[in-house]
Amino acid sequence: MMKRKDENIKLSGKVTIGATISFPETTEDQAPAVLFIAGTGPGDRDGNVGKFKLNIYKMIAEELTKAGVITIRYDKRGVGETEGDLNKSGMWDLVDDAQTALEYLRSHPNVDKEHIYVLGHSEGTMLATALNERTQVAGLILLCGAADTLENATKYQRELMYEEFNLEKGFKGWLLKKLNVVEKSEKNAQKIFNRMVETDKDMIRIQLIAKMPAKWFREHHNFDLFGVLKNTTCPVLAINGTKDVQTRLENVYEVPKLVKGPSEVHAIEGMNHILREQKETVSIQKIKGFYKSQSNEPLHPELMLTITNWLKKVYNKESANWRLINDHVKSGCNITSS
Template sequence: MEKEVEFGEKNRMFGTLALPAGEGVHPAIVIIAGSGPLDRDGNVAKKLTTNLYKELAGFFTGLGFVTLRYDKRGTGKREGDWMAAGMWDLVEDARTAVEFLQAHPNVDKEKIIVAGHSEGTILATALGASMPLGGVIFLSGGVDNLPEALSKQRELGSNELLAKPVLGKLLKFLNVAQKSEKSAAKMMEKFKQSKEDIVKVQLFFKQPAKWYREHIAFNTREALKSMNFPVLAMVGDKDALADKEVLSELPSLVQGKADYSIIKDMEHGLRIQTEELSILKSGKRFKKILKRPLHPDALAKLEGWLNENYLGNNQKENVG
């Protein structure tokens, strides 16, 4: 059963609460969205429909979990400007969502999990370091912070370009990769020095300076050390936006039980991708991939982990 809910005293939030079949209390999952003007379902009004978070919520509720997904600032029914929101504003929104579930009569207060996707993995890390949670799920991210993730993305794109026979030689000759990194560093420094929420670059293009500033200052690895509850991280091997290699650090960072998996043929949006890994081709493939289902191996991993840690079914799982 799904219903719209409104919550939060200082900053009114709107979301969808879904209750599983059966009476009594249930464990719960809050879904934290990735970057950009995404609404509760993972969509951008009139521009992009993914329904990723709607599909995830349906899957989790089908397993027996209460789920809550909510509109980010300036999206859906929510007031505000998404670009003016800083990282800690988004963390506070996630905290408000957890507190709403803590007060709900059908929720087991000791078993509230946050599931962050993409940037949401960083927000879930910050939240988990600042309040007790029942667990955390990292989807398409985890361990590294935003500047590291952006650097890896630039590196992947640069390596693809440099691998091209003719163009690659020209780009090497012109030192394009080095110039690109210097430009990115200069941009980040501008954000760090700014006092504004939003700044313009190249005179016209707005950028979320406060958001960048707070992400740059946040140490994800130090925050992970505060977590004393189960943690699961999953990244696809065809994910062009998240670094799968850093997940191996997770067990040595958190105090609680940590599992991580690298899912074969899964892209950033948790869907099947059999094509080769390519950040340069991701835009062209996007609409086609959206028509594909969520990756069955990822769903099986999630189900096994949730059963073992929260539903008491003692189902085995594969750790990648």
């Protein structure tokens, strides 16, 4: 019999990875499991990036363990207890780390090896899709980024920024137009992207100060996300939020057109990229400050209900764990950051 607990562990892969595996309270020897793959940036296992203490993945993990599911989440390269340098790491290095965590789950005696799911958030949706092509899992949960490439997502964010520039009034608006800020900004962005694609270095410097992860961008650029999705046969849950300004909402509806296996798509009203409820419209120029102000806010109330409901459908094994998921769906869930 397992008691609900968190266990901090070290995983041996291409680098040593710091991780947390969380166990539910269950009467069975084995339970389904979910592996978390984080979004872009130097994030820790809980979903915190620098000053942004968001605890995204910690909160989701706590809800899933209540539903009878084992979870594992880990620090990204060069963060927390994980070795390496994120600036010099490529997309496939990050997939390697996810595979290390997946293989650990597959070897764990308490994990139902036929029911290991991968949850990717933001860039993690791309990495989860790539991981599933390499070694198929029981299902994919793609949050805020399904059917969206890195280049398309960053282009969308720049377009929103330029729209805001063009709407500026008064002296600021006049100055932006006079200095051709939109045209110069886009030209500079394309110049940087071309440098990263054309170089064979892991990292480049822009104006001798900013470090740009060239290997990471180059490997994303060369990754055929849509081709891989077309070969995906496992069940897929794709969720976007209507207030997300970091990925295009309508892309989520491309998932059923691409994948071969069963898929379910949700656009959660009022959910933003950090999985919180957002009622107001927020400028993309001020989005970081707004995210920081939401640090102590709970997850969007519909998010975990949607995830656990889907797990109930795909994990169709009659067991105590299945009943735990079913009971959790009925009771609803809403957890606050701590």
